[in-house]
Amino acid sequence: MIRQCRTKIIFQSFSRQSPRYPSVAARHGTSYHQHENDLRHKERGDAVKQEMRSRGTGVEEARARIRGDEHTGPTGGLSRGYVQTNLVILPEEYAFDFLKFCIRNPKPCPILEVTDAGSPTPPVMAPDADLRTDVPKYRIYENGRIVEEPTDIKSYWRDDLVSFLIGCSFTFERALLDAGLYLAHLDQGRNVPMYVTNRECTPSGPFTGPMVVSMRPYRADEIPLAVAVSGRYPTMHGAPVHIGDPEALGIRDLAEPEFGDPISLDGDQTPVFWACGVTPQAVAMNARPPFMITHSPGHMFITDRLDAEYES
Amino acid sequence: MIRQCRTKIIFQSFSRQSPRYPSVAARHGTSYHQHENDLRHKERGDAVKQEMRSRGTGVEEARARIRGDEHTGPTGGLSRGYVQTNLVILPEEYAFDFLKFCIRNPKPCPILEVTDAGSPTPPVMAPDADLRTDVPKYRIYENGRIVEEPTDIKSYWRDDLVSFLIGCSFTFERALLDAGLYLAHLDQGRNVPMYVTNRECTPSGPFTGPMVVSMRPYRADEIPLAVAVSGRYPTMHGAPVHIGDPEALGIRDLAEPEFGDPISLDGDQTPVFWACGVTPQAVAMNARPPFMITHSPGHMFITDRLDAEYES
Numbered sequence: 001m002i003r004q005c006r007t008k009i010i011f012q013s014f015s016r017q018s019p020r021y022p023s024v025a026a027r028h029g030t031s032y033h034q035h036e037n038d039l040r041h042k043e044r045g046d047a048v049k050q051e052m053r054s055r056g057t058g059v060e061e062a063r064a065r066i067r068g069d070e071h072t073g074p075t076g077g078l079s080r081g082y083v084q085t086n087l088v089i090l091p092e093e094y095a096f097d098f099l100k101f102c103i104r105n106p107k108p109c110p111i112l113e114v115t116d117a118g119s120p121t122p123p124v125m126a127p128d129a130d131l132r133t134d135v136p137k138y139r140i141y142e143n144g145r146i147v148e149e150p151t152d153i154k155s156y157w158r159d160d161l162v163s164f165l166i167g168c169s170f171t172f173e174r175a176l177l178d179a180g181l182y183l184a185h186l187d188q189g190r191n192v193p194m195y196v197t198n199r200e201c202t203p204s205g206p207f208t209g210p211m212v213v214s215m216r217p218y219r220a221d222e223i224p225l226a227v228a229v230s231g232r233y234p235t236m237h238g239a240p241v242h243i244g245d246p247e248a249l250g251i252r253d254l255a256e257p258e259f260g261d262p263i264s265l266d267g268d269q270t271p272v273f274w275a276c277g278v279t280p281q282a283v284a285m286n287a288r289p290p291f292m293i294t295h296s297p298g299h300m301f302i303t304d305r306l307d308a309e310y311e312s
Numbered sequence: 313m314i315r316q317c318r319t320k321i322i323f324q325s326f327s328r329q330s331p332r333y334p335s336v337a338a339r340h341g342t343s344y345h346q347h348e349n350d351l352r353h354k355e356r357g358d359a360v361k362q363e364m365r366s367r368g369t370g371v372e373e374a375r376a377r378i379r380g381d382e383h384t385g386p387t388g389g390l391s392r393g394y395v396q397t398n399l400v401i402l403p404e405e406y407a408f409d410f411l412k413f414c415i416r417n418p419k420p421c422p423i424l425e426v427t428d429a430g431s432p433t434p435p436v437m438a439p440d441a442d443l444r445t446d447v448p449k450y451r452i453y454e455n456g457r458i459v460e461e462p463t464d465i466k467s468y469w470r471d472d473l474v475s476f477l478i479g480c481s482f483t484f485e486r487a488l489l490d491a492g493l494y495l496a497h498l499d500q501g502r503n504v505p506m507y508v509t510n511r512e513c514t515p516s517g518p519f520t521g522p523m524v525v526s527m528r529p530y531r532a533d534e535i536p537l538a539v540a541v542s543g544r545y546p547t548m549h550g551a552p553v554h555i556g557d558p559e560a561l562g563i564r565d566l567a568e569p570e571f572g573d574p575i576s577l578d579g580d581q582t583p584v585f586w587a588c589g590v591t592p593q594a595v596a597m598n599a600r601p602p603f604m605i606t607h608s609p610g611h612m613f614i615t616d617r618l619d620a621e622y623e624s
Contacts, residue, residue: 114415202435
C-alpha cells in the first residue's frame with residue numbers, strides 16, 4: 001500500500017493546464033493519447049524538484065479550478081500521476097455498515113479514506129481539500145433516487161455526514177497505457193462498459209447486491225501484461241476478476257451494458273472484466289438511505305497522493 | 313488483494329499435525345526450519361485436490377484442536393500457507409472510530425475483516441469459525457489493563473461486541489523464508505523485537521498513538537529481496553517502512569525493544585523495520601475503552617484464506 005519509508009522524491013512537475021484543457025479527453029480516445037504526448041513533451045522542459053508528500057501545484061491548481069467552477073467536466077486526464085477516487089457520502093447512522101461492506105468486498109470497494117462525521121476534510125488523502133466543493137459534479141439522492149446534480153454541495157451539508165473515498169480504475173488504466181497497452185473504449189470515444197454480474201457481494205447491514213464489473217477487451221497475447229500491470233494496484237481494483245466467457249458472470253449480451261457505453265470487439269479479442277467502483281454506489285442506492293451524495297460518474301475527486309504510493 | 317477470478321485450484325493438502333506439533337516452533341529457529349522440511353516431505357506423499365475457497369482440512373483440524381484446548385500455544389508454523397490474523401474485539405460504540413483508524417493507517421493496521429455486532433463469525437475470512445473459541449489464548453482488558461488471559465471468551469461474550477481481523481507478519485515471514493532469506497529472531501530462538509517509534513498515526517476519535525515497528529536485520533545485498541518479497545503482501549504490512557538508522561525513527565537502543573525480545577546483529581547487518589500489528593492493540597489500549605478483548609501475542613486466529621490470495 002503506502003510506502004511510508006519515502007520522505008522525499010524527485011518528480012516531474014505537471015505542465016500547467018492548457019486554457020482549454022480538454023474535459024472531453026476521457027471520451028475521445030485518440031485525442032486523449034495525443035494529449036498525453038503533448039503533456040509528456042511539455043514536462044520535459046518543465047521539470048522541477050517537488051517535495052514529497054505530496055501536494056504538487058498541479059493538484060492544487062486543478063482542485064482550485066474545480067472549486068471555482070472553472071472546470072465542471074470529467075476529470076479523466078487531469079493531474080497525471082495523482083490518485084483520483086470515487087466518493088460516497090452517507091449519514092453517520094449508515095457509516096459503519098457501509099464501511100464494513102467495503103472491507104468485506106475489497107475488490108469492487110477498495111476503501112482509501114473515511115472522514116470524521118461532519119468534516120469535509122480527508123486527512124490522509126488530501127488534508128487541504130474540501131469535499132463539499134472540490135468535485136466537479138455531484139449527485140444528490142433521496143431514498144435511492146437522484147434528485148439533483150449540483151457542482152457543489154454546501155447547501156446540502158450536514159453535521160452527520162461521513163465521506164468515503166474509494167479507489168478508481170483511472171490508476172490502473174494509466175498504468176496500462178504506460179505499459180503500451182490500449183484502452184478500447186477510449187479509442188472508440190466511449191465510456192467503459194459496465195455490467196451487473198451474478199456474483200453477490202458479501203452483505204453488511206442494509207448494503208447488499210451484486211458485483212458490477214467493467215470490461216476492457218485484449219488479445220490473447222496482451223492479456224498477461226494487462227493482468228500483471230493492473231495487479232500492481234490492489235487498492236485500485238487490482239487484477240481482473242474474470243477473463244473470457246461473459247455468461248459465466250451472468251452477462252447475457254456484451255452489447256447491453258447496464259452502465260457506460262457498449263463497445264465493439266475485434267474477432268481476436270477476449271473480454272477482460274475488472275471489479276468496478278460502481279458497485280458500492282449501486283449497493284448504496286439499493287439500500288435506499290433517506291439521503292446520500294456521490295460524485296457524478298467520471299467526475300472524480302483528485303487527491304494529493306501519487307498513484308505510485310499505491311503500487312505493490 | 314483477493315483474486316476473485318479463481319474458482320478452483322489444486323493445492324497440496326496439509327500434512328496432519330503430528331501428535332506433539334511443536335507450539336515451541338515459533339521460538340526455536342533451527343527446529344522451526346527443520347520442522348518446515350519435515351512438513352514439505354510429508355506433503356509430497358499426501359497431495360490431494362482441494363476445492364477452492366477454501367477451508368482445507370488442515371485449517372479445520374487446527375481450529376478444532378484449538379477450540380478443544382488441545383492446542384493452547386502460539387500458532388507460528390501451524391496451517392502452512394493459510395493467513396493468520398491479529399484479533400481486536402471492541403464494544404460497538406467504539407467500532408466505527410477504530411475501523412476508521414485502521415483505514416487511515418493501513419501499513420500498521422491492514423484490516424481484513426469486520427464482524428456484525430454480536431456475531432462471532434467472520435463471513436469472509438472463515439465463515440465456519442467461532443471467534444469466541446478458535447484462538448488459543450485471549451487477553452481481556454478493562455479500562456486498558458489486562459485482567460485475564462483465558463483460552464476461550466464465551467463467558468465474556470456480549471451482543472454489542474464487534475471483532476476486527478488484522479493482517480499479521482506471519483504471511484510475509486513465510487514468503488521471506490521461501491525466498492531463501494533467514495529470520496534472525498527465529499534463528500536466535502527469540503520473539504521478533506518491536507519498538508515504539510516517533511511517527512504518530514493519523515488519529516480517529518479516541519484512537520491515537522505512535523506506530524510500532526518490528527525489526528529484522530539483513531545484509532546490504534539481502535535487503536532488496538526482503539523489500540521485494542514482503543512488498544508482495546500489501547495487506548500484511550507489506551514492504552518495510554524504514555531501512556537503517558534507528559534514531560531517525562526515535563529508537564534510542566535496539567537492545568531495548570518495547571515488545572518482544574532483543575536480538576543480536578552481525579556487523580554487516582542493517583536493521584530493517586516493518587509496520588507492526590501491535591500498533592492497533594497499543595492504540596486501543598491507550599484509548600482505555602471500558603472493555604476490550606485481543607488475542608494473546610503469537611496466539612493468532614487461523615483463517616480459511618490462502619496467503620496466495622493476498623499476494624499482489
